[in-house]
Amino acid sequence: MTRPTGAQRPISRGPGARRRVLRAALEVLDEHGLAGFTMEAVARRAGASKATLYRHWPTASALLVDAMDAAFEPLPTPDTGRVETDVAELLTAFVALLDHTPFPRLLAAFIDAAERDPALRTLHAELTRRRREPMLAVLLRARQRGQLPAGLDPELTVDLLAAPFFYRRFVAHRPIPPSLVAEVTARVLGRPS
Amino acid sequence: MTRPTGAQRPISRGPGARRRVLRAALEVLDEHGLAGFTMEAVARRAGASKATLYRHWPTASALLVDAMDAAFEPLPTPDTGRVETDVAELLTAFVALLDHTPFPRLLAAFIDAAERDPALRTLHAELTRRRREPMLAVLLRARQRGQLPAGLDPELTVDLLAAPFFYRRFVAHRPIPPSLVAEVTARVLGRPS
Secondary structure (H helix, E strand, O other), X not given: OOOOOOOOOOOOOOHXXXXXXXXXXXXXXXXXXXXXXXXXXXXXXXXXXXXXXXXXXXXXXXHHHHHHHHHOOOOOOOOOOXXXXXXXXXXXXXHHHHHHXXXXXXXXXXXXXXXXXXXXXXXXXXXXXXXXXXXXXXXXXXXXOOOOOOOOOHHHHHHHXXXXXXXXXXXXXXXXXXXXXXXXXXXXXXXXX | OOOOOOOOOOOOOOHHHHHHHHHHHHHHXXXXXXXXXXHHHHHHHHOOOHHHHHHHOOOHHHHHHHHHHHHOOOOOOOOOOOHHHHHHHHHHHHHHHHHHOOHXXXXXXXXXXXXXXXXXHHHHXXXXXXXXXXXXXXXXXXXXXXXXXXOOOHHHHHHHHHHHHHHHHHHHOOOOOOHHHHHHHHHHHOOOO
């Protein structure tokens, strides 16, 4: 996939151009990892000039955060009337994201980068906070409806529900069978009565 | 920290020399990340020749795995007679490892590398499996003693206990207060009766 240098088209204006650069950024990250993630590499892949990229993003880190954000479609907040079903729906959507999208590779690159770059760590924390929102909304609503104990800590519950999937995928490298969603939900929320 | 090339001392034989190379490997990884982790960089830091390193480790990945293994002291398996206390002891030791050692940086580098290198993924899975052993032993013994339900899945329980700490540290980048150990233990094992 070489593209002759000097054959760079000027980046066109508007949201289409921005999307093109973000897509190029994801491709570069996916193929070359964080070590190969430079403004120059993304500019070349997007067919844009480095100067144009710098007009939109002050640093490669800022571009990386925007690309990561664009890769993650926020999940809609389900409301089936049963908290176990809502939770399972969100976890199932998340497992699909781990299986079928560039998200896990991006996340892995972020995990490593955040160890060395405090600004990136802060931004990754913010992205994670936004990803947690639908699950948090489901739990808070269920607590309000009396479907969960009043004393339940919703933030810790999100940790307990989401963490095993990250852990299996990135640390233990063990398979995530479809049954795991129901098992984790039952263990964390208690057996349905 | 430059060291003139050509000033490489021959690596001495015996376990001391091996330890010196592994320590150098950890230092290189800690400072430069995976992108800078090459046989040449480690040889230079250890004051050894590249040829000597290749006699002990066929690839940089093999060296990385040994270095990672050496960085993780296996935790002794506690036996206080109370499963909640044993579990809390292991989790507390693990939190200290996340706070005060090069382990988290190494793990972050592994997480990223495992996405791109299936051999490294397999080896990381094996290292994780060994790290899980003391917790697994505690749970199996407690189940045998009737302190935990006979139907409890011990592997899933290890996931549920360990995962929140990885998740907070590497994904959510949220603080791990000392109280978290007791909270996670109580939620996963059930409130002590």
